[in-house]
Amino acid sequence: MANLLEVERLQTVFWTGQEEVTSVDEVSFSLKAGETVGIVGESGCGKSVTSLSILRLLGQHGRIKQGEIRFNGENLAVWPENKLRRLRGREISMIFQEPMTSLNPVFTIGSQLTEMIRQHTTLSRKETRARAVDMLRKVGLPHAETLMKAYPHNLSGGMRQRVMIAMALACKPKLLIADEPTTALDVTIQAQILELMKELRQESGAAIMLITHDLGVVAEMADRVVVMYAGQIVEEADVFTLFREPRHPYTQGLLEAIPRVTGDVRRLAAIPGAVPSIQRMPAGCRFHNRCAWATEHCRKETPPLIETGPDHRVRCWLASGPAITHPLKEARV
Ligand code: SF4
Numbered sequence: 001m002a003n004l005l006e007v008e009r010l011q012t013v014f015w016t017g018q019e020e021v022t023s024v025d026e027v028s029f030s031l032k033a034g035e036t037v038g039i040v041g042e043s044g045c046g047k048s049v050t051s052l053s054i055l056r057l058l059g060q061h062g063r064i065k066q067g068e069i070r071f072n073g074e075n076l077a078v079w080p081e082n083k084l085r086r087l088r089g090r091e092i093s094m095i096f097q098e099p100m101t102s103l104n105p106v107f108t109i110g111s112q113l114t115e116m117i118r119q120h121t122t123l124s125r126k127e128t129r130a131r132a133v134d135m136l137r138k139v140g141l142p143h144a145e146t147l148m149k150a151y152p153h154n155l156s157g158g159m160r161q162r163v164m165i166a167m168a169l170a171c172k173p174k175l176l177i178a179d180e181p182t183t184a185l186d187v188t189i190q191a192q193i194l195e196l197m198k199e200l201r202q203e204s205g206a207a208i209m210l211i212t213h214d215l216g217v218v219a220e221m222a223d224r225v226v227v228m229y230a231g232q233i234v235e236e237a238d239v240f241t242l243f244r245e246p247r248h249p250y251t252q253g254l255l256e257a258i259p260r261v262t263g264d265v266r267r268l269a270a271i272p273g274a275v276p277s278i279q280r281m282p283a284g285c286r287f288h289n290r291c292a293w294a295t296e297h298c299r300k301e302t303p304p305l306i307e308t309g310p311d312h313r314v315r316c317w318l319a320s321g322p323a324i325t326h327p328l329k330e331a332r333v
C-alpha cells in the first residue's frame, strides 16, 4: 500500500534572536493508512516539533529548512498557508495535551461541534446533532445534551480537552496527529480516548501518529515505533521488535525505566544525565555523554542511521558491525 505520509530528511530550525538552532535534524519516517506510529523520547527530543512541522504550525521563529513532507504524494512543506489551512482539521487533525486551537469563547460547545461535523460530512441537521451528542458521550463527558448548550468557560480544562478530542475525531481525518493526548486526563478517561482512536482507525482506516513518552500507551496502540533523541531518530522498528530487541542504548534505557508490575518504579536510572540543549549539541553521537558504552570514536564521529534488520534502523556505532554483540545484552546475561 502506498504511504499516506512521508517525512523525508526533515530539518526544522528556530531563530533564538541570536542564532539559528536545529530542533529536528534529518528526520525521515512514513505512515500508511490504518497504521499507528508511536513517536517516543524524553521532552525536548523533537517529537512535538516534528508533528508541528507537518502542518507548519511553527510560529514566527520556526521554519522547515530542509526536507519534504509528502501527504498523499504532495509536498506540504511548500504549500501556501491558505491551502494548508483547509487541510488542517479536515484531512489531518491534531490533538494536543494543551489544546492549541482553542475553542471559540463566544459559541456554544454544541454549535462548534456541529459546525465541524457539518463541514466534513453530508449528514442531515438531525443526524449532525445526534453525532455531536454521541461524540461528547464517547469522550466520557457526562450530561452531553446539557453540555451542547454550554460555553467553553463553563467547562474545566480537562473537559475542554475532551471536547477538542471529540472535534478532532468527529470529522474522521485521514491522519490524526496526537501529541500527548491523554497525559493530563485520568486513567479511565485515558483508556476511553485510546479506545476511540482505535475505533477511528478501524472504521475509517485513519493513520495515527501518536507522540508520547508513555511506553505503555505505545505498546497498546502502535504498530511501529520511532525513538527520538536530541532532534534525531535513534531507532525505528515494529513494536514487537523494539520491545523485544531494542538495539540503541537509549531505547534500552527507556525500556528499563518502565514501571515494573511489582510497583517498583525505576525512573530513568538506566540513563543518567539529561537531553543536551539544542544550542549546545555535543559532537559525535549526541547520546555519548549519557551512554555507558561510549568510546573515543563515539565522541568524535556521528553514527549514521543504519538498517540492522527488516524495517529496523539504529543510530549507534555498536549496531553497525554485524558481528558485534551489544554490551548491554552481554551485561544482562
Ligand atoms: Fe553509545 Fe556510542 Fe552507540 Fe552513541 S554510538 S549510543 S555513544 S555506543
Ligand code: MG
Residues within 6 Å of the ligand: 043, 044, 047, 048, 179
Ligand atoms: Mg512535547
